[in-house]
Every structure is written in structure tokens, then in C-alpha cells.
Amino acid sequence: MYTLIINHLTREKRFALVKNNVVEKLFIQQPKQQSAISKIYLGIVEKVLPGMNAAFVDIGEEKSGYLHRDKMASFVQAEEDGAKSVSSYAHQGERLLVQVEKDAAGTKGPRLSGIIELQGNHLIYMPRGRYVAVSKKIEDSQEREKLRELGHEMKEPEEGLIFRTSSKGTQKEMLIAELEQHRLKYKEILQTASVVRKPGCVLERNSLIDEISEEIERLEINEIIVDDSAFKVELQKKFQCSIQLYSGKENIFSAYRLEHEIEKALKRIVWLENGAYLIFDEAEALTVIDVNTGKYSGIQDLSDTILKTNEWAAVEAARQIHLRDIGGMILIDFIDMKKEKDRQHIISLLEGELRKDERRTKVIGFTPLGILQLTRKKTKPALLESLTMKCPSCEGAGRVLSPESIAFRLERELWEHKGGDYEAVFIEATQDVQRTFSGEKNVHKERMEELLGLEIIFSGSDSLKPSYEIRQYGTSADLRKKLESN
Incomplete structure (x- = not known):
């Protein structure tokens, strides 16, 4: 539970x-x-690249999106065998609806799909998807076949449907009603796109609600x-x-007691309960996890110590990969095991832990040098990339929390003093934190002051990294005198 x-x-x-x-x-x-994942855009094809069998599409954002031929609606609708080039399905200047499958990250723009998906409680509707699929979590083969037949009965030839887990046992009338709602929604999207002149978003999404929905659906x-x-x-x-x-x-x-878990997920070293530890080195496309015995020496022979440490490391590595939302290629440098059966045991243990992850993962196996390779589907930046930035004092050799993360931390700390007996609070903060906290024309600062019943008085800080320190609570008059004397 x-x-x-x-x-x-x-x-x-x-x-x-x-x-x-x-x-x-x-x-x-x-x-x-x-996140822009699942957002629908009106895009204009900028460039068609036959060599990559793909096109770059201007969607009105900072970076153009990447659209592969196999994800184009025109290709799916044609039901070709894949012999024709992308030039047969898209041309420069063409207007088309696309949906974001993977967020932009680093120097890469978002990855797009022309097969629009509209998610509902029981169905995922693809106006130009053509096929019918059933959630793998519905294990009853008869139920799966029944839903598949119903899908072909309900949909038009060019349409596609995916039955979600919750569709099991749902009345046919409810499923048909939901499909009609999806069709009306798609007509509204087409109407919106028809009057839009420039590339841009035509359907927003609440990614927080979507993420919560996925967890409730999954668990x-x-x-x-x-x-x-x-x-x-x-x-x-x-x-x-x-x-x-x-x-x-x-x-x-x-x-x-969750703040500690966030701090732990941003640290390079993660200690295990037995005194061993993991070291995480994260890059844009590759993450290396190094396993060390640390203070753990075992109670039997060396091979027992190594195997036990690797078992603990496999469990925690899987959990940290999920927590940190690490994607791409992952290499785990387990302590060297001489026996092949020990290596297979660690692979099986890790695979079992990774099955708890909703993101697609694949354990490839050990290299000749004893390093375990695996991949995890990457759709958005990892936690480290999202919450931190390159440190200006070390020119990118390390990372510090961004002004946004520090400003939001201050916001949360001040919320804990809502309804207190003080008139004002005196805070030393770097300029970037002050700007982020206050917002344009102090709109967020004034909102916080009104909600908290507390005047917020800032003083500058010379710190090289984004930071703040709450110096004093008191009356407005006393704290303003303190500001003037600084």
C-alpha cells in the first residue's frame, strides 16, 4: 500500500x-x-532530412523538435512497408499537429510524434493511430480479446485506441461515451489549430495531475x-x-521527513546501512555508479563480503535511479565477482528491483571488465539537472542549488511562521534569490506578505552561490533601522 x-x-x-x-x-x-510531454503543438516543418529519415519541426519554442518518419501520421495512415523515404510523407513548410514525447534536454530539442494521443480515464484515443491495444496489466486473455474486438467495433478505420487497466469490467456504454468525448476534444483542437497562424501550443496539460493519475493507475x-x-x-x-x-x-x-531524501538524491555519495557506499557521476547521456565496500568487512570470507555488498548496492542503486529519475545509459561498477553465478544473481536481483519502475529499463549485462550495463528511457531532465546549476565559483566543476530552488526553500520556511506575533522579518539573500523570490514588480513578495501578515525586508549578501539567511524577526521599525545601518 x-x-x-x-x-x-x-x-x-x-x-x-x-x-x-x-x-x-x-x-x-x-x-x-x-514538462512539455503530451502537450500538443501546431508545428511547421523546417527541414526534411532523408539521411536521418526525419524532419525538424518549428513548434514555437526555443528549440525545434525532432520528428521521425515512423511517428508521422501520414506514414501510419499510408500503411507502407517502410521502403519510402521521409520525403514522401513530409515537406518543408507543411503545417501539422505534433505531440511532445520527450522534453528538450541539453543541446537537443524535444522529440515529437505526429500520432496524437488523448488520455482519458479508460481509453487513450489516437485520431490517426489505426491500431487497437490493451494494457498489459489486464492479464486475462479472454478479457483482452474481448476489449480488442470492442475497440475495432467502436473505432473508425483511421483511428486508434488503447484500453487502460481501468477499462476492465467497464460497461460498453461508458467506453463509447468516453470515445465520443475524445472525438469532440480532437475537433476542438483542430478548430484551434485552424485559426493559429504561427507555430505554438494548442493544448496545454497539467503535468502534476497527469503524473498523479499515472501513479494511481499504476499502483x-x-x-x-x-x-x-x-x-x-x-x-x-x-x-x-x-x-x-x-x-x-x-x-x-x-x-x-522527505527533505532529507531530496538532499540525499542530489549528493554524489550515498551511504548504505552496512557502511558501504555508492558514488554517482551523472553526465547528460551517461551515468556511472561506483560501488565501494567502505566500512563493511563482512563476517566470513572475502567473496561473501563482496556478494553481500553488491546485493545491497543493487537494491539501493535501483531505488536511487528511480528517485533521481536518471535516464540514458547507466554503468554500475560493482565490486569484482569471480563466479559467474554471483554475477547472474546480481543481474536477477537488479532486474527484480527495476520492475517496480514505470519507466522502461533494460539490463544488458556485464562487460568483460565487470561493469554492468543498463539503459533507462529518458523523457525529461534528471533531478540533479532540474534542481541544480553549474556553480559560478568553480566554473562548472561542481553544482549548487539554483536561485529558484533556494527562493522556494525560503518561501516554504516563511510559510511555517504564518500567523506569528512578529510584524516583519529581516533576511540576507543574494540578488538572484531576491529577484526570484520577489518576482516581476515584487508581485510574489507582496503576495507572500499579504498571506503571511509579515513584512519581508531584504538585505544583500556577498555569497558567491545562491543563498539566504533569516537574520531576525521583530517590528518593522526596528528591522528597517537595521537595514539602514548595514
């Missing part, structure tokens, strides 16, 4: 998935980094705890599970 703890009160939206007091997933969304969520009453009402309209409102003064993540 899982508990979902949601921090929605401040601008940085977060949730943690907890099972038996162990955090299994973290989701953090900052305003500037909201047995026992309860949801949220700190925002308005968001609680929104969740109750959509989901049937138990939802509780947290009303304590302390930030909900601090109250449930």
Missing part, C-alpha cells in the same frame, strides 16, 4: 510516493521547468495527503481514493 504526499501550497510543486516509510519516487516541478494508493485545500477539492473530483488535508505550520515535506 502506498501513500502519496503532495506539496502544492507554494510555486514549486512536489510529491513523494512512500511505501512502508521508504520513499520510492520524487516528483518536483518548478515553474520554469514544467494501489492507500491515501493521498495534500497541503492545499483548493487542490484537495480538485483531486477529489477526479479520484476516488482517500484524500487528507495537511494543515500543520511546518512544510509538509519537512513534517514527513
Whole structure:
């Protein structure tokens, strides 16, 4: 049974998935980094590249998107065998609807699909998808075949349908009604796109709600705890599970001891309970995890010590990969094992732990040098990339928390003093943190002052990295005198 703890009160939206007091997933969304996955755009083909069998599409964002021939609606509808070049299905200047499959990361733009998917409670509707599929979680073969036949009966030849797990046992009339809603929604999207002149988004999405929906669809969520009453009402309209409102003064993540898990997921070294540790080195397309015995010496022979350490490391490595949302190629340098059966045991253990992950993973095996290779589908930046930036004081050799992360941390700390007896608070902060916290024309600062009943007085800090320090609470007059004397 899982508990979902949601921090929605401040601008940085977060949730943690907890099972038996162990955090299994973290989701953090900052305003500037909201995922574009599943957003639908009107795009214009910029360049067709026969050599790559793909096209670059201007979607009105900073970077153009990448669209492979096999993901083009015209290719799917043609039902070709794949012999024709991309030039047969797209041309420069063509206007088309596309959906983001993978966020832009580093120097790469977003990856796109021309096969639009509209997600509902029981169905995923593809206006130009052509095929019918059933969730693999519906294991009953008769039920799967029944749904597949129903799908072909319901859809038009050019349409596609995917039956979600929740469709099992759902009445036919409800499924048909949902399909009609999807069709109306798609007509609205086409109408919007028809009047748009420039490339741009034609259908936004609430990625937080979508992520929560996926967790509820995927797992047995026992309860949801949220700190925002308005968001609680929104969740109750959509989901049937138990939802509780947290009303304590302390930030909900601090109250449930989750802040430590975020800090741990950003550290290079992760200690295991037995004294061994893992070292994470994350790059854009490759992550290396090094396993060390550390203080653990075992109680029997050396091979027993090595195997036990590698077992603990495999379990924690899988958990950290999920928590940190690491994607791409991953290399784990386990302590060298001489016996082939020990290596296969570690592979089986790791595969078992990775099955808990909703993202597609593939364990390839050990290299001749004894390094285990695996891949994990990457759709958005990892936690480290999202929450940190290149350190200006070390020219990128290390990382520090970004001004946004520090400003939102200050926001949460001030929330804990809501309704206090003080008139004002005196804070030393770097200019970048002050700007982020205050917002354009101090709109966020003034909003916080009104909500907290507390005047916020800033003083500059000479720190080389984004930081703040709450120096004093008191009367407005006394703290303004303090500001003038600095």
C-alpha cells in the first residue's frame, strides 16, 4: 500500500510516493521547468532530412523538435512497408499537429510524434493511430480479446485506441461515451489549430495531475495527503481514493521527513546501512555508479563480503535511479565477482528491483571488465539537472542549488511562521534569490506578505552561490533601522 504526499501550497510543486516509510519516487516541478510531454503543438516543418529519415519541426519554442518518419501520421495512415523515404510523407513548410514525447534536454530539442494521443480515464484515443491495444496489466486473455474486438467495433478505420487497466469490467456504454468525448476534444483542437497562424501550443496539460493519475493507475494508493485545500477539492473530483488535508505550520515535506531524501538524491555519495557506499557521476547521456565496500568487512570470507555488498548496492542503486529519475545509459561498477553465478544473481536481483519502475529499463549485462550495463528511457531532465546549476565559483566543476530552488526553500520556511506575533522579518539573500523570490514588480513578495501578515525586508549578501539567511524577526521599525545601518 502506498501513500502519496503532495506539496502544492507554494510555486514549486512536489510529491513523494512512500511505501512502508521508504520513499520510492520524487516528483518536483518548478515553474520554469514544467514538462512539455503530451502537450500538443501546431508545428511547421523546417527541414526534411532523408539521411536521418526525419524532419525538424518549428513548434514555437526555443528549440525545434525532432520528428521521425515512423511517428508521422501520414506514414501510419499510408500503411507502407517502410521502403519510402521521409520525403514522401513530409515537406518543408507543411503545417501539422505534433505531440511532445520527450522534453528538450541539453543541446537537443524535444522529440515529437505526429500520432496524437488523448488520455482519458479508460481509453487513450489516437485520431490517426489505426491500431487497437490493451494494457498489459489486464492479464486475462479472454478479457483482452474481448476489449480488442470492442475497440475495432467502436473505432473508425483511421483511428486508434488503447484500453487502460481501468477499462476492465467497464460497461460498453461508458467506453463509447468516453470515445465520443475524445472525438469532440480532437475537433476542438483542430478548430484551434485552424485559426493559429504561427507555430505554438494548442493544448496545454497539467503535468502534476497527469503524473498523479499515472501513479494511481499504476499502483494501489492507500491515501493521498495534500497541503492545499483548493487542490484537495480538485483531486477529489477526479479520484476516488482517500484524500487528507495537511494543515500543520511546518512544510509538509519537512513534517514527513522527505527533505532529507531530496538532499540525499542530489549528493554524489550515498551511504548504505552496512557502511558501504555508492558514488554517482551523472553526465547528460551517461551515468556511472561506483560501488565501494567502505566500512563493511563482512563476517566470513572475502567473496561473501563482496556478494553481500553488491546485493545491497543493487537494491539501493535501483531505488536511487528511480528517485533521481536518471535516464540514458547507466554503468554500475560493482565490486569484482569471480563466479559467474554471483554475477547472474546480481543481474536477477537488479532486474527484480527495476520492475517496480514505470519507466522502461533494460539490463544488458556485464562487460568483460565487470561493469554492468543498463539503459533507462529518458523523457525529461534528471533531478540533479532540474534542481541544480553549474556553480559560478568553480566554473562548472561542481553544482549548487539554483536561485529558484533556494527562493522556494525560503518561501516554504516563511510559510511555517504564518500567523506569528512578529510584524516583519529581516533576511540576507543574494540578488538572484531576491529577484526570484520577489518576482516581476515584487508581485510574489507582496503576495507572500499579504498571506503571511509579515513584512519581508531584504538585505544583500556577498555569497558567491545562491543563498539566504533569516537574520531576525521583530517590528518593522526596528528591522528597517537595521537595514539602514548595514
